Every structure is written in C-alpha cells, then in structure tokens.
Amino acid sequence: MIKKIFQDKREGLLLLLGFLLIIAPMSLFVSHIDLLSEVSDATGVSFTAITESAGSKGFLITLSILVLMSWKVIGFNREFLAKLFQLGVILVIGFAAKTGLKHVTESPRPYTELLTHQLLIPNPVHFYKLDAIQKEEVINEISQQVSPWRTSHWQGEKDYSFPSGHTIFASICLAFFGGLFMQHKRYGLALMVGVWAICVGYSRLWLGMHRPIDLVGSILFVAAVYTLMPSFSQLGQWVMLRLKYPTHVHR
Known part of the structure; x- marks a missing residue:
C-alpha cells in the first residue's frame, strides 16, 4: 500500500526534493541581498511578475495555464479528473494551513x-x-x-512570514503538474515548471518577504500533504461515467 503510494507520486516527490535541495542553500545568497540597493525597472518588473504569478493577483492565471497544458498532454479522462480533485483538495489545505501557521508561528x-x-x-x-x-x-x-x-x-x-504562501502554491504546482509531465515524458514542460518554482522562491527572498527557512518549511509541508493525498481515481471514473450517461440516454 505504502509502496504503491510512493510509486504513483514518485515523480512529484522527486521534483519537490530537487526544489528543496536548490532552495535550502539559498541562505548563502540571502546575505548578499541588499534591500537598500537601487533596483532598475527591468529587474523590478521581472521580480514582480514572477512573484505575482504565484500570488493573489496571478495564481489563477498560472493555474489555468497549467491545467490547459496538462489537458493537452493527457486529454480529458479519468486521470485528468482525478488530478484535478487532488489539486483542489491540496490547494484548499495549503491556503488554509498557511493562514493558520502564520498566526501560530508569528515570525x-x-x-x-x-x-x-x-x-x-x-x-x-x-x-x-x-x-x-x-x-x-x-x-x-x-x-x-x-x-x-x-x-x-x-x-x-x-x-507574518512563516510559511511562504507563494512557495506553497509553487510547490503544489511542481508536484502535481511537474510530476504529471514527468510521468508522460514531457521533460521540457516539467523543467519549465521547476525553473518557474525556483524563480518564485528566490523572488520572495529578493523582495525581503521571506527567509530560506520559510521556503523550506513550505516545501516540506506540501510534500507531506501530497504524499498522504488519496488518488481519487474512483471518483474520477464515477464522474466520467456520469458525464457519458446522457449520451447513452439520447441514443
């Protein structure tokens, strides 16, 4: 049972591990970020666009693009629906936990x-x-x-600072969409999601909004929730059957 859970989510968990291994040493670079330094418009626009792609102003756009890309890769089927159910549940858990943890940690x-x-x-x-x-x-x-x-x-x-909501969202997208792209051998798309997630994480450090530990905690939290998340494959199959039911009636 446990082995099957890890097999089904192996790619997503490996991507999260890679994300963690890249983010963790960023504490070495944070000391070189001078919040009093001058910022060019090009740099400011770039970091703002990156951070807002995972924030309240842009996460729905990012989510829509990734959902459409995954639909293009695997089509509209039981697997696609099951992934959407998983995604919806973990997003709700992630955003709710972010708010709760901020008030608990008061960092x-x-x-x-x-x-x-x-x-x-x-x-x-x-x-x-x-x-x-x-x-x-x-x-x-x-x-x-x-x-x-x-x-x-x-x-x-x-x-408060801990955890990083932007990094929670980026980690969820990396695990679900990056993992899905890896499973279907779309390695270029998985790499693209991975690079975006890393850029989101660094943008939070550059802006002075978070410390590396906030990012690390966010990734570990998503990894734990993602691992325990059920597959929803039966629910996906049930919805597919329900969607096809009217067609059989008309015939």
Missing part, C-alpha cells in the same frame, strides 16, 4: 529587521503591534531609502 518578515536597523521601530515584533495605518506610515518612511519595487510588496503583505 516577523525580514523587512521588519531593516525597519528596526533604521531605527523606525524598536524591534521586528513591534511592527505587528501597530495598527494598519501606522504600519503603512512606517513603510512609507523607509521608502525614501528602499526601491518602490520592494516597498509596494511590503505594503501589500504586512502579515
């Missing part, structure tokens, strides 16, 4: 450390004791020294 975002260093707040934890208007004013004060390509994201996300 300040990295940019609050810069606010502390610039003497705008006494310590990172203090930022979360401010009301919405005070938080906005503090970030506006630092905006004289920090590129708006970064502070615009700070203004949009003033909640």
Whole structure:
C-alpha cells in the first residue's frame, strides 16, 4: 500500500526534493541581498511578475495555464479528473494551513529587521503591534531609502512570514503538474515548471518577504500533504461515467 503510494507520486516527490535541495542553500545568497540597493525597472518588473504569478493577483492565471497544458498532454479522462480533485483538495489545505501557521508561528518578515536597523521601530515584533495605518506610515518612511519595487510588496503583505504562501502554491504546482509531465515524458514542460518554482522562491527572498527557512518549511509541508493525498481515481471514473450517461440516454 505504502509502496504503491510512493510509486504513483514518485515523480512529484522527486521534483519537490530537487526544489528543496536548490532552495535550502539559498541562505548563502540571502546575505548578499541588499534591500537598500537601487533596483532598475527591468529587474523590478521581472521580480514582480514572477512573484505575482504565484500570488493573489496571478495564481489563477498560472493555474489555468497549467491545467490547459496538462489537458493537452493527457486529454480529458479519468486521470485528468482525478488530478484535478487532488489539486483542489491540496490547494484548499495549503491556503488554509498557511493562514493558520502564520498566526501560530508569528515570525516577523525580514523587512521588519531593516525597519528596526533604521531605527523606525524598536524591534521586528513591534511592527505587528501597530495598527494598519501606522504600519503603512512606517513603510512609507523607509521608502525614501528602499526601491518602490520592494516597498509596494511590503505594503501589500504586512502579515507574518512563516510559511511562504507563494512557495506553497509553487510547490503544489511542481508536484502535481511537474510530476504529471514527468510521468508522460514531457521533460521540457516539467523543467519549465521547476525553473518557474525556483524563480518564485528566490523572488520572495529578493523582495525581503521571506527567509530560506520559510521556503523550506513550505516545501516540506506540501510534500507531506501530497504524499498522504488519496488518488481519487474512483471518483474520477464515477464522474466520467456520469458525464457519458446522457449520451447513452439520447441514443
């Protein structure tokens, strides 16, 4: 039973392992990210587009593209429907758990450390004791020294840091769609999803929104949920039969 679970999800889990092995050492590069550095428009646009492709503004577009690509690869059948059921359940679990874990861990975002260093707040934890208007004013004060390509994201996300919702979404897409593409020997498509996921993870570090541990925790969480997720193959078969039923009636 356990062996079959891992066989069915082997490709997705291997992709998540690769993602983890690349993200984990990124702590070596984070120290070189200067949040006070100047940012060109080209760089700002690139990182914003990447991060928003996994955020509230763009995740539905990304999801739609990946669903259409997978439909093109395997067609509309029981496997496709079962994957959609799996995807829907894990997305709900992932987004709900992200919100819950943030409130449990109460880990300040990295940019609050810069606010502390610039003497705008006494310590990172203090930022979360401010009301919405005070938080906005503090970030506006630092905006004289920090590129708006970064502070615009700070203004949009003033909640806690752990885990990374963007990385949870990217990991889910990598496991499900990347794994599916690997199973059907579409290695180029799987690589494309993998590179996108890595870029999403790095964009969160570059923006000052997360630390490497936030990303690592997100990947491990998705790996655990993905491993325990049932196949839904019988449900997919039942839906296919129901969809074909009217055709038989008309005949």
